[in-house]
Amino acid sequence: MIPEPVEPDYEALPIGTGLGINMAAGALAGISEHTVMFPVDSIKTRMQVFSASPAAVYSSIGNAFTRISATEGARVLWRGVASVIAGAGPAHAVYFGTYELVKDLAGGNRPGHQFTATSVAGAAATITSDALMNPFDVIKQRMQVHGSKFRSGWTCAKTVYRGEGLGAFYVSYPTTLMMTVPFTAVQFTSYEYLKETFNPSGHYSPVTHVVAGGLAGGVAAAVTTPLDVAKTLLQTKGTSEDRQIRGARGVMDACRIIWGRNGVWGFFRGVTPRVVTFMPSNALCWLSYEFFKKVMGSYDRVPER
Template identity: 75%
Template structure:
């Protein structure tokens, strides 16, 4: 009988320096998985962060209260309104995100033995800068569709309305604030993830439990530490829907901070903290779990094809 060579087993450690294309494809699939699954909780977070008309606080008193009221008065489908925008943006944005992360991390020596906090932080910051440039307009559309009373029925109609009534600047008015939030968010997230991944899995083998656990811890810490900036971002991204002239005329992060402080004091900066953490812990765990899985799966397929 003729002997056919068997595909060689692909070591997970060797996949850490996969091609840019593999990292980008894995990142795109991971990003879509992450955002789609946790979207309803993200919708609740947005509702809790938006200042209600003629009131200093949110009309929702907590996650359970928000879920109960939305589902009973508007239907559960409302919690998924705007998910198409996230799916459309998350794929290419996360492809760029993870591709840039792996490229810069390797360039800065982050794939060498030991813990490299500086390399992973720099890589994370570079990744989120590129990611947010693509994702910001989609995030604006998503939040416009998530708010209470939104009449937008599709991503395209929402984009057209925002552009017609507020101009192109409306899609990027929150970009500086988003960067000021996501750069430290991503630095904390990636550094924490890489640290716990190495602590929990020193042999650096493919371990779904390790990837999920490290990802969840990293997501929770990053989300909690950047919530004040997220509140400001939401205010800026939904300003065009407000009847409050001060909110409608907010031009940037400092204006947003002043409005939040004036209307709700210190506690205003923690609005949506619980659903934000509840969103990012499992979604980040899923994101890293998906990313590491797709990286291995695509890498193995590429290796077998090359044989």
């Protein structure tokens, strides 16, 4: 009797498929994630910016969408998406490639819930990918704010560089790391735990990746919103006419301004659209990543006979 072919363990694919496939899958997942939820991200940015213009103050996602669509047109919510696409591909390739490599080296592929290994791998992935993505994120947010004069990422980049220097693209990098390192640690640890809990067999399961990714993204987004508000203030300060905001040099200055203007609630400006953005986008990111990893990894398999 001829034995039936044995399906390779899906969760074992990252080791066998190689760094290149993980990076390619990550790049495709990153582009998918950012483009789909970009309009909600634009609303989040606008809700976080401290503006003197009543036209730029929104009470909710629905209120923001209605007012922006009526006064500026819905297309404006896509302004800056090209910058994200340009940066998200290589940044997410580095992100997932680093994550899988460090997780393997730290023992994260051993049986059981390896919280320390996944947290370390997630932090390492964030530090490397954010160094690449930060300038693109600055350009994106400069184009997203109310009344932005920029219509192309290249024009925005040249204007910021000429007016504020290279440092403007990295003034928020320390704050970004302070936010994204814990975000990624929480996200990856939660995702790996939920994935193993919902799918202990380890077989490819789109539903598991969507649910685990969405829940992990929502929790991480809510926890790190205060630092995201500070990051937005630093990245968009060049568009402000407020001298105090324009003079902010780092996260401590940003936090003092936020506290002075809005108190503790100021640190949670835009928390709803941030969670609404990250739950589906994170679910899509993990679904895309695991799907592309499985599809591309399948080419490396030798069929059983």
